[in-house]
Amino acid sequence: MSEERIISETELVKIKKWDNLKKTYYIENLNDETIEQVNNDLCLLSQEADPNINEIVKNISDILKEAAIKTFGTYAIKTKKLSNRSKRKPFQPWFVxxxxxxxxxxxxxxxxxxxxxxxxxxxxxxxxxxxxxxxxxxxxxxxxxxxxxxxxxxxxxxxxxxxxxxxxxxxxxxxxxxxxxxxxxxxxxxNMNNDNEDSEFFDLDTNESNEKLNEEITLDEVEKAINMLKSDKASANDEVVN
Known part of the structure; x- marks a missing residue:
């Protein structure tokens, strides 16, 4: 018995589960008069496609539900609790x-x-x-x-x-x-330098002027340096974005 009936916008009434120890009481709570009426209606059906069949099926369902309510009782639940069950947990890549x-x-x-x-x-x-x-x-x-x-x-x-x-x-x-x-x-x-043994150092005369370094920087050299810059890199102290 899992039939649910809405009694408000925030609560549902649900029939308690079947208890095998109460099956005798369940049988006693079945309405004999209603059952007899349903039986008579079934006998009067002219054919299987009779439009009255849906009403008869509904009456049978009501008989079973009413007996279950009297025997096992009901309990109310919050609809919010039902909605919480539908929430999916975040995807876990290890859950294969x-x-x-x-x-x-x-x-x-x-x-x-x-x-x-x-x-x-x-x-x-x-x-x-x-x-x-x-x-x-x-x-x-x-x-x-x-x-x-x-x-x-x-x-x-x-x-x-x-x-x-x-x-x-x-x-x-x-x-x-x-x-x-x-x-x-x-x-x-x-931070480890694995090339220390293979590195070569030369003695340089720091007092000797270097004409190459002292030459004026040309526009072509600036453009060449700009073209060699890599994208997606942070700016230096000059705050010039690459």
């Missing part, structure tokens, strides 16, 4: 197909146990719950490992995409935070 399948199986076992509470259905429920948690934990570990490898590769080969990824994850509060160790190693590698 295996997780969805395990969740579906767990919810099915949960509904079965709610309607038929036995030792067997309880065991099936706990097994489905453990399997669901296992699938989620494994999926989260795999996702973290994948992200770790991706970050390690990007910080070496593509620093721009590395910081783009960091900013994306920082804006997503629900996503996995970047480990502080990865940031430390990234800056550590940036």
């Amino acid at each position: 197909t295996e997780c969805k399948t395990a969740r579906k199986a767990y919810r099915k076992r949960k509904r079965t146990y709610r309607n038929n509470k036995t030792d067997e259905t309880f065991t099936h429920l706990k097994d489905a719950e453990r399997n669901y948690k296992r699938k989620m934990n494994l999926s989260m570990r795999n996702y973290r490992e994948k992200m770790k490898n991706e970050i390690k590769n990007l910080k070496t080969n593509n620093p721009k995409e590395y910081w783009k990824l960091l900013n994306t994850k920082q804006n997503d509060k629900k996503s996995m935070p970047i480990e502080i160790e990865n940031l430390f190693n990234f800056f550590k590698d940036l």
Whole structure:
């Protein structure tokens, strides 16, 4: 019995679930006179497509509902609670197909146990719950490992995409935070100079004037320097945007 009746804009009245212990009372609460009337109406039907069939079906439904209300009772619920159930949770990238399948199986076992509470259905429920948690934990570990490898590769080969990824994850509060160790190693590698042994230094006479440096800068040189500027770069101390 899951029939719902609207009693106001904010509340619904719902018939309580079937209780097998009260089935005798349910039978007693069925209206015999109404049942007899419905039976007579069925006998008077001229054919299956008789337009009165819909009215008879409605009367049968009313008989069953009224008996259920008298036997099991009703309870009121807020419509806001129903609307909250329809809200979807934010997308989680680690929640893959295996997780969805395990969740579906767990919810099915949960509904079965709610309607038929036995030792067997309880065991099936706990097994489905453990399997669901296992699938989620494994999926989260795999996702973290994948992200770790991706970050390690990007910080070496593509620093721009590395910081783009960091900013994306920082804006997503629900996503996995970047480990502080990865940031430390990234800056550590940036500050390391691996070419010290191969570098060559020359003694220069700093007192000797350099005619090349003292030459006047031409317009062609300025235009060439401007054309070599990269886009999407921050300005320097002169605040000239590239």
